[in-house]
Amino acid sequence: MITAQLVDSLLLTIKLAGLVTISLVFLCTLLCSIVEKLPSVIGPIVKSILFLPLVLPPTVLGFYLLVFFSAASNVNTDWTGFAFTFEGLVIGSVIYSLPFVYQPIQNAISAVGQVPSDLAATMGAGPIDRFFTVTLPLAKDGFIAAAILGFAHTIGEFGVVLMIGGNIPGETQVLSVLLYEYVEMGDYESAHKLSAILLGVSFVLLFAMYRFTGSASSMFAMGSKSNGINSRKT
Amino acid sequence: MPNRTQDNMLSVDVHHQLNEHLLLSLSAEIPMQGVCAIFGESGTGKTTLLRSVAGLFELPDASIKVAGEVWQSERTFRPVHKRSIAYVMQEDNLLPHLTARKNINYALKRRLNNFSNDFWSLDSTKNVIDMMGIEHCLERLPEQLSGGEKQRVALTRALLLKPKLLLLDEPLSALDDARKEEILPYIERLKLLSDTCILYVTHSKRELARLADRVLMVDRGQFTLHENVSEALFPSEQALTKEVLLEARVKTKQPEWGLQDLAIGDLSIRLKDNNEPIGSKVRLCVAAKDVSLNLAKPEQSSILNLLPASVVSLHPMQDKFTVDVRLDIAGRPLWASISRYSANEMNLRPGLELWAQIKAAAIMA
Structure with missing residues (x-):
């Protein structure tokens, strides 16, 4: 049975992932043009910081964010801060x-x-003009892949959400947290249903990425020059 | 020279240590008419110079002025997209995601103030498309075009844009010899059709001889402007030179004999008719081995093309049996390669007046 709680949580998750994806595509495009031009001393430091979430336990990131949010709200006591809010999750x-x-x-x-x-x-x-009429169309596959990966990965996060968002229905209770709650309450039937939905969605997203964007999408081919102009040459 | 004011000159001042081996040094006022070749070995700074004129590369401390407009100085640097140029490189001259027509439109829309799609139905546009032979390429993507077709599309775009400066960076060097022959005539048409100044980077003497009106010679970063291409190509001091270029003009035709008369200054020579129109300028390439010498003018003979000459200097060759003789024909240099025996028999010495006979000459353009 599909409950109102599940629907709420699903909509919240899609809203979160959508917002995050849109912000990230803009932010990363901007960052790329800055970071890739940094001098060889600073460049690796900045990139290492940006890429920390790749290796750090999500709970560590969540913990620091929580500490940061409460410190920020202590400075201004009228403001309750980002902890345990949707904005904090974003x-x-x-x-x-x-x-x-x-x-x-x-x-x-x-x-x-x-x-x-x-x-x-x-x-x-x-x-x-050059970015929108030349670079973007030629790098289109990479942008699509980036958006799909960003969306899928945001749906899949758990540790960070639990640390900074908690489990407030309609505000911070996303699908991954809801699943955790089902299991805690011993509601295995709902847990099965939800797991199957998440599995299916994740597979479809990744399949779409590999099917339609070819090798451009490879997250792990760091710095590879595998698409765009080069593969167009015959 | 006709009105050499600031308004039709390209002035470039560069003095920059590019890397530890290469000091770029150039200070020149280049008239903005016709083709100025930039000629020299690879890796001597030709492309760097062209890219800085285009604005794709910022050479420190350079100053570039085009027809009175400052493109680069100590304080200003005009970005590429605000310079009135067209640029054609060896390859990759078309945006890969646009058809040939859209590639041309891309530039026209941004460069021409009053561009509309009617542009394509203008007679002048149709003529250019026709002349460059790209009608059949227009709706295709670059990947569906041959190397030669792609270059022709890029050249057409340059022609339609009518920029102040047309920058060509070895546009033929990525093509095989047959394709080069196919494209060269189109570049010659480009030169005839456009009244813009063309800077043409090349390391081919052949392209230089066929196209250039003047030449910037570069040797390890040092540029020197020569107004006379023939002299630049075949400096008289160079004893081993075997060829000279002579500037000539088509004077009259003898269709019944398949011959034409060419004027070299006040002198005249008669060659096979190559279908150049009367009045057109051509360059003759004369090899030393095709020039023979006579002390007296032979009255009765099948010989054409006798020119009065005087001996400037004698250069014995390494094989000890040949002598290269530098001649002067009405102020122009000419070389003859003869046997040491004949030189001895004729008692050749500097200052001697005699007759030079040109047995063959290649017409270059």
């Missing part, structure tokens, strides 16, 4: 999923390379 998820969106976008942009953009400049296109 901030935590953006940090947590950033590497998964950053890397495909960066791979795709570097595979397109400087040549098409230079060419467009000689034809009279300014920097923003």
Whole structure:
């Protein structure tokens, strides 16, 4: 049986993942253009910080965010802060999923390379014009892959949500937390149903990515130049 | 020279240590008419110079002025997209996700103030498309075009844009010899059709001889402007030189004999008719082995093309049996390669007046 609680939680999860994905695609595109141009001393430091969520236990990230949020709300006592709110979840998820969106976008942009953009400049296109008419269309697969990975990974987060969001229905109770609650209460039938839904959704998302974007999507082919212009050459 | 004011000059001042081996140094005022070749070995800074004129590369401390507009100085750097240029490289001149027509439109929309799709139905546009032979390519993506077709599309785009400067960076060097022959005539048409200044980077003497009106010679980063291509290509001091280029103009035709008369200054020579129109300028490439010498003018003979000449200097060759003779024909250099025996028999010495006979000459353009 599909309960109102499940529907609420599903809608909340989609809203969270959607918001996070949209913010990350913009943020990472911007970050790429800055980080990749940093000098060789600072560049690796900044990238290491951005990529920490890839290796850090999510609970560690969640713990620090919680500490940070409560410190911030102590400074201004009128404000209750981001802890245990939907906004807090969005901030935590953006940090947590950033590497998964950053890397495909960066791979795709570097595979397109400087040549098409230079060419467009000689034809009279300014920097923003060049990004939207040349780099973006040529790196399209990378952007789609980045969005899918960001969305799927946000649906899959658990540790960060539990630490900074808690389990408030309609506010912070996303699907992964709801599943945990089902199991705690011994409601295995609902747990089965929900697990199956999450499994199916995750598979469909990844399948869509690999089916429609080819090798561009590989999160793990760091810095590879496997798509874009190069593969168009015959 | 006709009105050499700031308004039709490209002035470039560069003095920059590019890396530990290469000091780029150039200070030149280049007239903005016709083709100025930038000629030299690979890795001597030709492309770097062209890219900085385009604005794709910012050379520190350089100053670039185009027809009175400052493109780069100590204080200003005009970005690429605000410079009135067209740029054609060896390859990758088309955006891979757009058809040939859309590639051309991409530039036209951004460069021409009053662009609309009517542009394509103008007679002048149709003529250019026709002339460059790309009608059949227009709706195709770059990946469906051959290397030569892609270059022709890029050249057409340059032609339709009518920029102040047309920058060509070895546009033929990625093509095989047959394709080069196919494209060269199109570049010659480009030169005829456009009244913009063309900077043409090349390391091919052949392209230089066929296309250039003047040349920036580069040797390890040092650029020197030569207004006379023939002299730049075949400097008279160079004893081993075997060929010279002579500037000539088609004077008259003898269709019944398949011959034409060419004027080299006040002198005249008669060659096989190559279908160049009367009045057009051509360059003759004369090899030393195709020039023979006579002390007296032979009256009765099948010989054409006798020109009065005087001996400038004698250069014995390494094989000890040949002598290269530098001649002067009405102020122009010419070389003859003859046997040491004949040189001895004729008692050749500097200052001697004699007759040079040109047995063959290749017409370059």
